[in-house]
Structures are given as structure tokens and as C-alpha cells.
Amino acid sequence: MSSSVKGMRDLWGDELRWFRRIEETAHRVFGAHGYREIRTPILEYTEVFKRSVGDSSDIVAKEMYEFLDKGDRSVTMRPENTAGVVRAMVDHKLLVNNDPQLLYYMGPMFRYERMQAGRYRQFWQIGAESFGVASPESEVESLAMLFDFLQGLGLKSLSLSLNSVGTPESRPAFNAAFRAFFDARADRFCEDCHRRIETNPMRILDCKNPGCQAALEGHPTIVEFLDDASKAHHTRLKELLTTLDIPFTENSRLVRGLDYYTRTAFEVLSSDLGAQSALLGGGRYDGLVKQLGGPDTPAFGWAIGLDRLAMVLKQLHGEAPFEPAPLLIPLGEAASAKALQLAREWWSAGLRVQLETRGCPLKKSLQSANRMGMKLALILGDGEFEKGTLAVKHLETGAQEEWAWNDVPSRLKG
């Protein structure tokens, strides 16, 4: 008995069909916005993630598939893709001029985590990144694309949660004020929060502990400590979202787990997800490109998990639409040679036909066709062979009719 590695799974059948539906929608919608696909390696030098995601984050601290390769280089299987994309941008000097670079990616990511519904150690993400533009307009463009994408998949009851996490310059003032707030009621916060106040105070805002959430009542918000430019940015962003009828709620407690975010941060939540309520997240990360050795370049992006998204789509719409190709069943040697010829013509004409090649009794073929969910069986026996026709059986109704070979293309399309 063998089984897949813990946290790794096979994708097939209905779930894979949802994945493909998602991916095709992404290619279409993102392409329409002028975004171009990029594929970066799964393996990067560990430094790439340590310098971008942040040493203090749990991802880097304990969730990375990190190891020495045979040349004793420390490499890591990507836990997310933004760092890799930025690294590629820097490597290829694509950010030296001031043109915007609009990119999207899709592929597997890896985090060594405890498993749960919709959460795997190899999981799939689709993300979009926009480099070189600092404006709120670019954020709204990206968010509009995101919503077109989600709506294209038939999702409706989602909520956009919005905040600004400030800039490295504005954050100390907030931290000082928040520290004072925290100290005044320190006994009401949990152990984890006491640790966070030293390492990453902002993270206290999204502590899931009900006691902590209650204690946060009336907390100083990041937004009120923003510098004027960030404040104007935030205001303008909200105006533009309103103009586009993209509904959002401001959430002063929304922060992000990755260290590289600046100013705008957001999440989209789905009520169909249980504990894994965040369907996707993203925001602005103006400092990251420079941090990875590139020119000082503003950037905005987001990523969505396909495993969870496919789960939601399945809950919402059931099985992914799928119709198997009709089965062409030849009976006898002459017929099976002819069937190969006919099928070849139809395939090159773009028709979908599956060929029965077992040479088994008709009964077996029909049983298989039925089990595979086929709607049509195209039977080519001696009688049909003589006449240049097919016996066409509709497997749902049992009705049967006869088609001339030449009519098959037009009839299958209709």
C-alpha cells in the first residue's frame, strides 16, 4: 500500500474541472486587463523569502519546506509567489524604466502546516501583481479585475474588507499609541498578544480570541496615524471604489501576516468557508522590490487559494459542468477500421468523439458509456456500414435514430 505524502493530494475528476474553470476564467479576465502571465520556479534561495515575507512571520519561522541541495545551497519551496515574481522582475531588469508591469501567476505553493479542510501542504494560488504604479487608481483597477474574475465564476455573497496598514514611517507613531492603549488594559489580553506586543503589535488587532477582541474596543486605529499622503491615498481609494459600485467595509482591525505590506490591505471573505474564512488577501507592498535589490518601485497585488475557491464553487454550484464525448462503437473488424477513419476526420474537424477500441460485445460498450455519463452512443455495425450510416442511441431516453456519416459533424454540433 502506498499513499501520497501527507498534505499532498491528487487533483482529478470534478475538483480538477473546477480548477480548470477557475484557471481559464483567470486567463480570460486578466488578459482583458492587459496582465501577462509569469511562471517562476518552485525552488528559490531561502534568502528570497526571508528577506521578503519576513523573518518574524510564522511562514518563514516554521512553515517552509527548506533544505540544503546537493551543492549545500539553502533552498526553499515557495510558500507564496510574490517574492519569486519580484525576484524575477529584479533579475531581468524589468523595472528599470517607469512602465507599469502587470503580471499574474498560478501554480502550487508549499507550506508545512497542520492540515484542515481546504488547507493542504501543497496548495494552489492565483495571484496578480502590478508594479510601478503608486496610485489608488491602480489598486482599484486590480480590485475591479479581481471582482470581474470572481463574478465570472458566479460568486456573489463575498465581502471586501479594507484597511490601511500605514507605512514604515507612519507606523512608529501608531505603535506608540497602541502600546499605551495596550498597557492600560494589558491584563485583558491573551498570552499570544503579550508576545505580539513585542514582536509585531499590529497583529494583536486580528487576534481571534474573543477576550482580546473585546479588549480592543476603542483602540487607536492605524488610519488616524497615517501621514497626509497615505491618508489622501486611502480616501481616494474609497471614493473610487464607490464610483465603481464595488462594495466594501472598512475594518480597522484588518492586518496582514506578511511583513511587506504598506498602505492598502484587504481581504475577501466567504461565509461558506468555516474557519478558513478568508478566501483571498492582498495589498500594497511599496518597499519590497527595493528590499530585494531592485529599484524603488511601488507595487500592489493579491493572491487567491484555488483549493478553497474550488471548494466554495462546489458548495455553490455542485458539480462542474461536464459532458463526456459521445462513444463511437464499431462492431467487427471492417467497422473498426472505418470507425478509426471516421473518427480521425471528425477529430480534425474539432468534434469530440471517444472511440471504443476494445472490440467487445455491444452490451459492454453501452454499459461503459452509461457509466461514464455519455449521452450518445454511435453504433457502427454491419448493416450501418453497408449503408454509410450510424445507429445513434440517446442513452438518457433510449431513443435511437440513424445518421448518415456525412451528417455527423453538423448534427453533433447542433
Place this chain on the structure above:
RNA sequence: GCGGCUGUAGCUCAGUUGGUUAGAGUGCUGGAUUGUGAUUCCAGAUGUCGUGGGUUCAAGUCCCAUCAGCCGCCCCA
């Protein structure tokens, strides 16, 4: 990394206070005159009872460990 629950045919599950060769439904295989499925009828096959120890005359059942899955926490997508 922490806490809780679960593990018996391909699938969904029964299995009494430990007691003979471990069951059902569904699915599967074959048949009901050799070119007609799905419906019906008849017949048949299938399990290291997650794995490894232990207790016992006797373990699917009790105990321990381990692995896997699920739920919650943490974290995040």
C-alpha cells in the same frame, strides 16, 4: 506546534457486556439465445477490521504507541 473526534469490502456504514468460518446497502463480475445500456430477476467475488505492540483461554471490540483523516486553535490563501 496545541486540543478534541474518527479509522471495518471500491463507496456509505452495522457489528450487543470481548466469544465459532466478520455483515448490510450500493458498486463490481457473470448470466436471463449469440448487435442494445440504464430498470428487473438469478448467481458470484471481494476485507492484513489503518499499522505495531500489550492484556486475555479468546480482541474488530479493552489498553498503549504510531500513522492517516476530520474539527477547532495558531497561522494563512
